[in-house]
Amino acid sequence: AQTVTQSQPEMSVQEAETVTLSCTYDTSESDYYLFWYKQPPSRQMILVIRQEAYKQQNATENRFSVNFQKAAKSFSLKISDSQLGDAAMYFCAFINAGNMLTFGGGTRLMVKP
Amino acid sequence: DTAVSQTPKYLVTQMGNDKSIKCEQNLGHDTMYWYKQDSKKFLKIMFSYNNKELIINETVPNRFSPKSPDKAHLNLHINSLELGDSAVYFCATALALGYEQYFGPGTRLTVT
Numbered sequence: 001a002q003t004v005t006q007s008q009p010e011m012s013v014q015e016a017e018t019v020t021l022s023c024t025y026d027t028s029e030s031d032y033y034l035f036w037y038k039q040p041p042s043r044q045m046i047l048v049i050r051q052e053a054y055k056q057q058n059a060t061e062n063r064f065s066v067n068f069q070k071a072a073k074s075f076s077l078k079i080s081d082s083q084l085g086d087a088a089m090y091f092c093a094f095i096n097a098g099n100m101l102t103f104g105g106g107t108r109l110m111v112k113p
Numbered sequence: 114d115t116a117v118s119q120t121p122k123y124l125v126t127q128m129g130n131d132k133s134i135k136c137e138q139n140l141g142h143d144t145m146y147w148y149k150q151d152s153k154k155f156l157k158i159m160f161s162y163n164n165k166e167l168i169i170n171e172t173v174p175n176r177f178s179p180k181s182p183d184k185a186h187l188n189l190h191i192n193s194l195e196l197g198d199s200a201v202y203f204c205a206t207a208l209a210l211g212y213e214q215y216f217g218p219g220t221r222l223t224v225t
Contacts, residue, residue: 035213039154045203045216089154100168101146101205101214103156 006104023092040088119217136204145187148203
């Protein structure tokens, strides 16, 4: 079975600073996809970034980037130039060939003005 | 137009009742899902439905049943509601394997 672990229940960052959210996962498969989702207080789940396991290049999306270490099974999210609107729950997620998405427990990010 | 919609947004009901939550998508996706988010924010997949093939998470009680009247809809029917069913339920869709999932706004179910 796949597991996804987010070891930081809460993180805080000063506005305009950079923060990194950690995620590790466990799988025996070689072909899979990883995601970071954001859930603001509105409760809506929003896709932040996506990474294919077969790609060595780290995905980037504007101020969001990942550090994907396949051998270490690590998939951290870096948010640069943090903004107040970045405050939310962030979920790391893994999808395998069976097409079942497994989520980590989430990290609550607080942004201080 | 909202890509994935759920109704109702809030549902309060008593133990033992039967209720349904509706999900509709206008993205033309083949795959739809139901997730449960508990009070600790933990998200767990309940069902995956792809081209009429249903994949069930074996930990889901059989009081829960997804029903798909057509490709654009995957409704969640719950029989004999229990207190522990209180949670936020999310519907999601995806174009294909590995593609991002688009989530509905969620339905907060409260069982009293």
